[in-house]
Amino acid sequence: MASRSTETIVGAFVLLGLASLAYLAINLGNLSLGAERYVVYAQFESAAGLKPGASVEVAGVEVGRVDEITLAVDRARVTLSLAKSVKLQDDAIASIRTKGIIGDKYVQISLGGSNRIIPPGGLIRETESPIQLEELIRRFVLGKV
Amino acid sequence: MRMRRVRLHHVVPLILVLSVIVLLASSARASEPRLLVEASVEEVLRIVSNPDLKGLEKAAERRRQLRQAVSRRFDYTEMARRSLATHWSRRSEPERQEFVDLFSKLLESDYAYKIETYSGEKIVVVDQQIDGDYAKVRTAVRLKHEDVAIDYKMLKEDTDWKVYDVMIEGLSLVNNFRSQFNRIILSSSYDELIKTMRVRVADLDALVSPPARNHQGGTPGTP
Structure with a gap:
């Protein structure tokens, strides 16, 4: 059980890190997403x-x-x-x-x-x-x- | 073989007819933008260098002829509309007419004043670019050391081409008017713009016309 919840937390952090990276990449690269x-x-x-x-x-x-x-x-x-x-x-x-x-x-x-x-x-x-x-x-x- | 020769026989007159049509078509291109600009430039230069129209006492007549020559090639309504830009749609029909009238006077007076300084410089038509109903005719005024580029942007109206913008050294006359008009309207009002334009026209007229005729285009409300 304990290891299971550790894995979940690690997974969540990895996802958070990826999301931050994507956000940085889009912002720094002046990319524009969406149809606006x-x-x-x-x-x-x-x-x-x-x-x-x-x-x-x-x-x-x-x-x-x-x-x-x-x-x-x-x-x-x-x-x-x-x-x-x-x-x-x-x-x-x-x-x-x-x-x-x-x-x-x-x-x-x-x-x-x-x-x-x-x-x-x-x-x-x-x-x-x-x-x-x-x-x-x-x-x-x-x-x- | 025989059949073929007979056909060739028929084809020769057809080719002749076709080439005549092509020739006619090319001579009917008299209304080509560059030729129209060339003709207008020649006409204006003829008026300006006409010895019979020199001197202060002939100014009014010279002015009238210049006005006629220029207005034939310029679409003042289109220029005025483009210059007033976003403010055009907010004006009523009589206001628009008044504006176009004033705008054309301003352009003509300005143009007439500038052309008075003409002293035999050569003006050549460089080339033309046609894209559908739009055309750009590039001309150059040959000065002592270099050329000044003046491009006429034209719009097709039925079979005629009319100028809707003039680019002097790459800068648009319409854009220049647009930013000035916009600034005056936003910082004060449309009425103030009309007033300013009236004063400017009167000033320019005074520079060209003899003093007695100063106020013929005159304005109530000139400060």
Whole structure:
């Protein structure tokens, strides 16, 4: 009897440990479980500096993350995974912006006013590529044209 | 063998007819986005560099012609709707019309003011990308040291293409207006936005038009 209850307690601890590990893995790895998210795509002329895992914000509120950045012919195709509760109109504009002056790049979405909503797997048509600080400096140094 | 030769005989005129159709179709592509942009740019440059329309006393007439040329290619309602974004649905039909009217005046005055500084720079159409009812025509203004990229985003309306956004060096005009309008509406009110726009239009008009015509687009309620 005694050994039986010891075994049960050990088993319970092992399960607890596994559950904690899983919780850690999901949280640290930024994995998202469940169906509360959907994916949309956006094409940028350049995604310079943007990294997978970067946040997607609407009005400064994080509503999703950058999943993947791939090359589509000559443009960058960015996969965004967004919270289900966020609805993007087809005239929403996705811009790659910088946090602060030299901070990380993130995707900022300004909501539109159209009645048509971008469905899961759809494309954000209106995009703005990041402003290159070096480019601006170059222009400044080489003289205003 | 004979049968085949007869068939070939029939096929030749068919090929001729087909190639004529293809030729006709390609010449009927006059309403292609890039050609439309090219034509509009040419027209605007013609007006701006027309010696008969130079000088302060000709400003009103030059302005009228510019307005006409630009409004033919721009869809002001679509631009205004996209710029007002989430606030558009909260406005009544007369309010929307008033907004579109004011918005188009603001754009035209701004555009006319900027184009006045034109001094013979070359403007070239780089390419066009068409995706269904959407198109992007990339143009470049050739300056002394480098190019400034100006892209026109167009929407197909029946058989015509109209501009709904202009990207200058990759930055969207609509997005710029959208964030400014949103900030004004949220920090004060929609009425305040209308007031600000009226003042801006009057200011821009004053820069271009001779003083006597300053207040023709004028506004009650200008502080």
